[in-house]
Amino acid sequence: MSEPVSVHVWSDIACPWCFLGKRRFEKAVAATGVDVQVEYHSYQLAPETPVDFEGSELDFLVQHKGISADQVRQMHAQMTELGAGEGLRYDFATTVQTNTALAHQALHHAKAHGLQAELVERLFAAHFEEGRHVGRVDDLVELGEDVGLEGSALREALEEGRHADAVEQDVAAAHGLGVRGVPFYVLDERYGVSGAQSPEVFASALQRVLDDRTARVGAEG
Numbered sequence: 001m002s003e004p005v006s007v008h009v010w011s012d013i014a015c016p017w018c019f020l021g022k023r024r025f026e027k028a029v030a031a032t033g034v035d036v037q038v039e040y041h042s043y044q045l046a047p048e049t050p051v052d053f054e055g056s057e058l059d060f061l062v063q064h065k066g067i068s069a070d071q072v073r074q075m076h077a078q079m080t081e082l083g084a085g086e087g088l089r090y091d092f093a094t095t096v097q098t099n100t101a102l103a104h105q106a107l108h109h110a111k112a113h114g115l116q117a118e119l120v121e122r123l124f125a126a127h128f129e130e131g132r133h134v135g136r137v138d139d140l141v142e143l144g145e146d147v148g149l150e151g152s153a154l155r156e157a158l159e160e161g162r163h164a165d166a167v168e169q170d171v172a173a174a175h176g177l178g179v180r181g182v183p184f185y186v187l188d189e190r191y192g193v194s195g196a197q198s199p200e201v202f203a204s205a206l207q208r209v210l211d212d213r214t215a216r217v218g219a220e221g
Helices: 016-032 057-065 069-085 101-112 116-128 137-146 151-160 164-177 199-220
Strands: 005-011 036-042 184-187 191-194
Touching (some): 005 199, 016 116, 101 151, 101 164, 116 137, 184 199
Antiparallel strands (some): 005 184
């Protein structure tokens, strides 16, 4: 039996395209039946964001991107429609803008306990669909417990900043790869896919990995 295809994903919990890309990639995996092993890596689109931003998601984007409120509303409408097409229920009116550094630390903690995939999904849903705060220790502990993490251990890890270096290393690795936006996927340590591509594009990339593996085995034989 061949080894699973390794998939390294750089994403940010505050990135709606990352949530969309996650769903589309999952559709591709389901359609192709390719065995994958997914690992998420940290990336912050706005690391200067305060934990408790005073204002709405709309206010934040007007300030951060320097665009008009009407442009933001159009972006949100487009994203909501795209998300609905993948079964997502974006609710930007209730989204709580925050710094995602602690959320990324929580994901590293979850990875160490075999629950990273579950926490990634929980944090995306909490942030974009439920209007939950994902930047504070108490909230992250609750969300971690939702997926089976031991709350006191997660709290201790976050309060001690135990995974802060790992987050920084992920971000540095992204920069080393030339990543300037997320989501960004690296398949089988060889092929990069940038953005929330369609399931068909992801499926094609997965097939390319399998074809490449077959060709290498043939060449070695």
